[in-house]
Amino acid sequence: MSTLATFRIDGARALVTGASRGIGRAVALALAEAGADLALSARTAEALKSTTEQVCGLGRVAVAVPGDLNDTAAAGAVVDQAAEALGGLDVVIHNAGILPSEPDGSPTLLPLQHLPQPAWDKVVTVNLNATAALCRHAYPHLAASQRASLVLVSSVAGVVGAPMMEAYAATKAAQISLVRSLATGWARQGIRVNALCPGWTRTDMTSFAYGNAPISDWLVAHVPLGRWATPEEIAPAALFLAAPASGYLTGQALLVDGGLATPEGGLAGTPKPPSPFVSAG
Ligand SMILES: NC(=O)c1ccc[n+]([C@@H]2O[C@H](COP(=O)([O-])OP(=O)(O)OC[C@H]3O[C@@H](n4cnc5c(N)ncnc54)[C@H](OP(=O)(O)O)[C@@H]3O)[C@@H](O)[C@H]2O)c1
Structure with a gap:
């Protein structure tokens, strides 16, 4: 097989969660372009319509398997429906995830000492408990x-931490830990398990930050490459982890973060703007 051919996954049956927009949609399209048939998940079938149409436009099968991951039973059902629709599963890219949020959808950026317990609980349910249910059913x-390849889309925040986002960072770190345990436990069943850890990426999740110059400038100042990523720059790493190209790779956390997690933030000594976040006691 040529090296380039190892990046193809022709005929693979793949589930991508969080596929309605952002990183998940880009991942779904990358997998479809590489030859996979797809089960696509998000909370509603309506939200998945556009991705489904785009995957079909690439000549691949696309089925919507909606489910709200705030309900762990629904997370398991999403996997079961995907496997039934595609006749099995070879690849699972679990990408759906949330920050704590206000009723209007804007993120709740509060230090742990001010974050209400229900907000913490919801993030743990969606980001971690649903991940466990999904892995169990997969x-x-x-x-x-x-x-078989299982990829959990974690975050650089799970590696370096993130003040004001402690619930998010803790669940993302837990996903990396789960990957290491499952990679070892499931290796002899031929299942590779890896985490993909994006850095700051322009999606709906981060519009609060890239749409706000002081916050965006401060965040980007800590990224050695000096800019935001696009979802299309994260997707090829997901394809790599799904494909034979990474056939001897398991138990890893692949950081696609512009260098953010390098020691000392990569830009040690480079002047950075003051934090726009008011320190709350
Ligand atoms: N953007 C970044 O800078 C960044 C950095 C590091 C890691 N990540 C991680 O990358 C993943 C994707 O992030 P993104 O930036 O693409 O986010 P996004 O644009 O907000 O998209 C989130 C996706 O998750 C789905 N989702 C949200 N809540 C859900 C629920 N309760 N049940 C089922 N699906 C749900 C959404 O679907 P619907 O709303 O249509 O239901 C949507 O498809 C997340 O795990 C995130 O933590 C993102």
Whole structure:
């Protein structure tokens, strides 16, 4: 097989969660371009319409398997429906995730000492408990596959931490820990398990930051490459982790973060603007 051919996943049956927009949509399209048939998940079928149409436009199968991951039973059902619709699963890219948010959808940026317990609980439910349910339900399907790859989309925040986003960072760190445990436990069943850790990426989740110059300038000042990523720059790493190209790679956290997590933030000694976040006691 040529090196380039190892990046193809022709005929693979893949589930992508959080596929309605942002990173998940870009990942779904990358996998479809590389030959996969897709089950696409988000809270509603309506939100998945555009991605579904785009995948079909690439000549691949696309089925919507909606489910609200705030309900862990629904997370399991999403996997079961995906496997039934595609006749099994070879690849699972679990990408859906949330920040704590206000009723209008804007993020709740509060230090832990001010974050209400229900807000913490919701982030743990969606980002971590649903991840466990999803992995549990995915196991028999992946174990039956000859080319199984499970990818959890975590975050650089799970590696370096993130003040004002402690619940988010803690659940993302837990996903990396889960990846290491599952990679070892499931290796002899032929299932590779890796985490993909994006850095600051322009999506709906981060519009509060890239749309606000003081916050955006401060964040980007800590990124050695000096800019935001696009979802399309994260997607190829997901394809790599799904494909035979990474066939000997398991238990890893792949950071696609513009260098953010390098020691000392990569730009040690470079002047940075003062933090726009008011320190709350
Ligand atoms: N953007 C970044 O800078 C960044 C950096 C590091 C890591 N990440 C991670 O990358 C992943 C994707 O982030 P993104 O920036 O693309 O986010 P996004 O634009 O906000 O998209 C989030 C996706 O998750 C789905 N989702 C949200 N809540 C859900 C729920 N309760 N049940 C089912 N699906 C739900 C959304 O679907 P609907 O709303 O349509 O239901 C949407 O498809 C997340 O895990 C995030 O933590 C992002």
